Amino acid sequence: MMNLTAYGLWCKFKSLSERDRLAIESIVCRKKKLTVDELIQHMKKKGITFDIVNEDEAKHFLQEHNYYFKLAAYRANYAKYPHGNLRGKYINLDFAYLRELSTIDMYLRYVILKMCLDIEHQLKVMFLKDVETNSDEDGYSLVEDFDRDKSIRSKFLRQASSSYAQDLIQKHQILLDFPIWAFCELISFGDFIKLYKFYIRRHPKRKTLPKFNLLYPIRNLRNAAAHSNCLIYKLSTHMGNTTSDIGKIVSNIPTLTVSSREKYLKILPIHDFAVLLYWYSSYVTSEGLLQSRKKELYSLFFHRMRTHKEYFSGNKYIQNSYIFCIRLIQYFFRKY
Secondary structure (H helix, E strand, C coil), rough: CHHHHHHHHHHHHCCCCCHHHHHHHHHHHHCCCCCCHHHHHHHHHHHCCCCCHHHHHHHHHHHHHHCCHHHHHHHHHHECCCCCCCCCCCCCCHHHHHHHHHHHHHHHHHHHHHHHHHHHHHHHHHHHHHHHHCCCCCCHHHHHHHHCCCCHHHHHHHCCCCCCHHHHHHHHHHCCCCHHHHHHHCCCCHHHHHHHHHHHHCCCCCCCCCCCCCCCHHHHHHHHHHHHHHHHHHHHCCCCCCCCHHHHHHHCCCCHHHHHHHHHCCCHHHHHHHHHHHHHHHHHHCHHHEEEEEEEEHHHHHHHHCCCHHHHCCCCHHHHHHHHHHHHHHHHHCCC
């Protein structure tokens, strides 16, 4: 039974704000810094084997090519023994599998980032063309109305000394009177999506631009890839409701069953990847880019990812997610 002192501390803890509780929990749960040798021993205690890659090779990889925190994230794709002597240890997980997943994930981020940059460029081309042909816009009032407090334009000035667009910023810095074409050149992709949404709602009768709701998953995927976040991560974890639009679009793919669509579109990286493929194949107009990205995707998914396919033969989460993504790629790039 909890003594009075402990109970009093617990009550005090519970009365704190959520932010303060999380801060205390973070400090209490701090983990000891481990050496590479200690990390390898820690992995062995967790059930990770070193049968394919020996401990010396693993040590070299962790010291020269990757780091433990990132590599360990891929463990989330593997189940643990639920009970018995091995309870809490990973089932059939060798260090080689984690190394291979980290390498594949790196190549996947490279392709995704290029596709996201292509989309950002294409979207700006389409947007500026629409503004240009819109007689209700003069090229300046849209910026003024969107950035009323000048917070975005003021941010340009703070970045001017190190910006590659320094000349463009200095040209308009006195009055912060940026035309829309210069403004679009300087804002982040996240701010551009907000501007895009603002413009569409400002001119609801104009139906020439794609909807903005599917741009958020692309932004999230772009940020994750640009910051080297793990993408092949928690393939067994389902998020909440999916974006209804992509669900309807993917329902047209004859090689995907209703149950597989409902299941795998609830996995965040697969959902966002599906949106990326749809948007790219639907709105990027350059035949050269479409063919180039298709070639890169096919090279990655049909060749590089299969190099050590035996590593993942016993992991249904990875196998089934891979098959689902293959069918997405084949469908959306079938014309190119």
